Amino acid sequence: MSDADATPVLLVVDDDDAIVELVRRYFGLHGFRVVAAADGRAMRAELLSSPVDIVLLDLGLPGEDGLELTRYLRMHWSGPIVIVSGRGDTVDRIVGLELGADDYVTKPFDLRELLARVRSVLRRSQERAAPRPAAGTxxxxxxxxxxxxxxxxxxxxxxxxxxxxxxxxxxxxxxxxxxxxxxxxxxxxxxxxxxxxxxxxxxxxxxxxxxxxxxxxxxxxxxxxxxxxxxxxxxxxxxx
Missing domain, CATH: 1.10.10.10 (Winged helix-like DNA-binding domain superfamily/Winged helix DNA-binding domain)
Structure with a gap:
């Protein structure tokens, strides 16, 4: 994790203040530190200033939409991405995963399910990044x-x-x-x-x-x- 006390940092990229606050409170109660950004520009700034472990990304953002930002993250950032969006169409889900998102959750969401998915994605990411014993090529x-x-x-x-x-x-x-x-x-x-x-x-x-x-x-x-x-x-x- 990013901090010495192993507190995971979750970056919420969403321009809906109510959802950001909901996620901030719930995830804060379950051991996360939550930072937020309302658009792509703020997201980039936050990634530069905070040791982010996982990004929760909305699609319907002002300016660059979430799919553009997913593409950007996959080119410039190695951490896991969970898309959270009101777009429930299969095409949007598939495109999001195709661009490199690790999971896709539709709004409205159950906070318990969202927490479980974030933890699961984060755990898999940490397991993949962990040093592995040499097993030859x-x-x-x-x-x-x-x-x-x-x-x-x-x-x-x-x-x-x-x-x-x-x-x-x-x-x-x-x-x-x-x-x-x-x-x-x-x-x-x-x-x-x-x-x-x-x-x-x-x-x-x-x-x-x-x-x-x-x-x-x-x-x-x-x-x-x-x-x-x-x-x-x-x-x-x-x-x-």
Whole structure:
């Protein structure tokens, strides 16, 4: 956590003062320190001045909307994002997750559920960031995957930029080559058993991962779709 006393810092990006105050009081009672921003400019300033652990982001903001800010955060900030929005359409949810949000909660929300989701996302983020014992590297199709340092390197030595979700997805594939992995298997690798209604986000993550490791993403040879069953990682994997 950010503070010496392990108090997590939650940044609420919302221009509705009533919701900000509601979240501030409730989360404050449950061990969080809450800071707030009403728009993108204030959000950036807060990220520079506060050691933020997780962002709670509304979509309907003045100026830049929440989807634009999600894209910005994923490019410039490595922490977890939970979108909280009155937009309940499936398209908005999928786009938010596609842009890199870790969860999506619709308004009006139950504070207990929101707290549980924030804690879950924060816990997963901390587990991924925790130092891992050296387990050697895995090589496939000219790539070298290092689970300990969470890096993927091409044959020419350049590093492939992967999001946390993309990396976890690739590890799931590489650890079980030539086994069909169902969407439930992959959801477990990405979210634990808390994926809820966002199963389609797995297909999107697979699509993004293909664009980064396949020679021709339109005709994937490493991650193949198995109709009605899931996905199959076909590459030969060598452990070092």
């Amino acid at each position: 895995l090589r496939f199709a000219g790539f070298t995957l290092d689970p300990a340092s969470r890096t993927l390197v091409r044959a020419d030595g350049s590093t492939v930029g992967l999001t946390t979700g993309e990396f976890d997805l690739l590890v799931a594939f590489v650890e079980r080559p030539n086994h069909v992995l169902s969407r439930d298997d992959l959801i477990g690798a990405l979210h634990g058993r808390e994926a809820g209604p966002y199963d389609r986000s797995v297909d999107m993550q697979v699509g993004r991962l293909r664009r980064k490791i396949e020679t021709d993403p339109a005709e994937p040879q490493l991650i193949k779709s198995v109709r009605g069953a899931g996905y199959l990682f076909t590459a030969k994997v060598e452990r070092r």
